[in-house]
Amino acid sequence: MRQNKRLPVPDLSTEEKIKNAARIIFHQKGFAATRTRDIAEEAGINLALLNYYYRSKEKLFAIIMQESLAAFFQTVSSVMNDETTSLEKKIELFVSNYIDLLLVEPDIPLFLLSEVRSNPDELLGKLNIRELFQHSAFMKQYRAGVESGKIAPVHPMHFMMNVMGLTVFPFIGNPMLKMVGGMSQQQFETMMKERKALIPKWVKTMLKAR
Amino acid sequence: MRQNKRLPVPDLSTEEKIKNAARIIFHQKGFAATRTRDIAEEAGINLALLNYYYRSKEKLFAIIMQESLAAFFQTVSSVMNDETTSLEKKIELFVSNYIDLLLVEPDIPLFLLSEVRSNPDELLGKLNIRELFQHSAFMKQYRAGVESGKIAPVHPMHFMMNVMGLTVFPFIGNPMLKMVGGMSQQQFETMMKERKALIPKWVKTMLKAR
């Protein structure tokens, strides 16, 4: 009987092994602090193979960055542009999907935000997120809500900052928060699951606050 | 007439010039991505002087890190341990002081959180924030509020995450948020000043939400 293929219990190609290792190390340490030797070791391969497959540290990094950005924005984009869901449902889905993603890949936000800061235009320029956001189904609903008086008249970017902050910040601040609260990683994760229900509730009350 | 001494229009000692430059560069790029040559250039001095005054990149970094941590926690600590202010007033002061600090030193949070992740125990271990937080005037008031039913029964760390997330996240996500919202730095800062009034209002409604 053939080996079960559930998750990358690595019987992967060398190329894949290197990329997966690179993702882990780059996410943890960022570009500058990462040594190609660390990636090779993590992948269980020889250092020379890294250059054989990916030419250079920069090129390998570019691939990881591009995929990480995609994972990050895909979640937002698909939820925010669904014409069939209510604004409140969008909040629920956004928070829930995001927390699920971050429970598996907790290092993505700090990684992206750190690297983007060094290079905002180059990394975000071509994605033109601005258009994507301004013309989203979400924005139409938000503006309609403000006009009809159901939503307090606050700039939509405040709202964006709020939902993102409530959802993403705990993962960015994880080490410090665990220290402050005297929590284990286990307890932290339980708390994040609780937040999937709490944040939408809070955000709804905020939307109406005057 | 002597030169006005408003702000470090640098007629500072060489030692000070180096430290200020180091703060700027380390905050922007983190330890690994910073080259001592960058610091020397920023300070307008010779590279050799950096080692003359501070012995090594590591030692210089340790000084900057220690001062940054102090600035970061001092704000929290002084507000949260004031026995004379109400819980609601504490929120107002915390948010207001923090946003004022971050408008001047916007790179502190991402810097601290990135570096702390690499080295949580060494950097936070001796500060024992846990005790400080658990026995704070704030915590007593929070627990009292929950017992009397004025505050919804949610774990205080959720509350901590909320206030920090709402306040700090916009600064961490600044480049991405400006891009998404099509905002200038000027507009961003105006928005942060608005949040000094908005966040306390929002947080109060959240505290009661069930």
Add this chain to the structure above:
DNA sequence: GTCTATATACGGATAGAC
């Protein structure tokens, strides 16, 4: 495709003149 050995570049640090 994968390894060992090595070339090359870069960055932190110091020696020594002034």
Add this chain to the structure above:
DNA sequence: GTCTATCCGTATATAGAC
């Protein structure tokens, strides 16, 4: 105290054997 020149370790990348 401050500079120029240089040393030396470390990290990326490649050459060449297998």
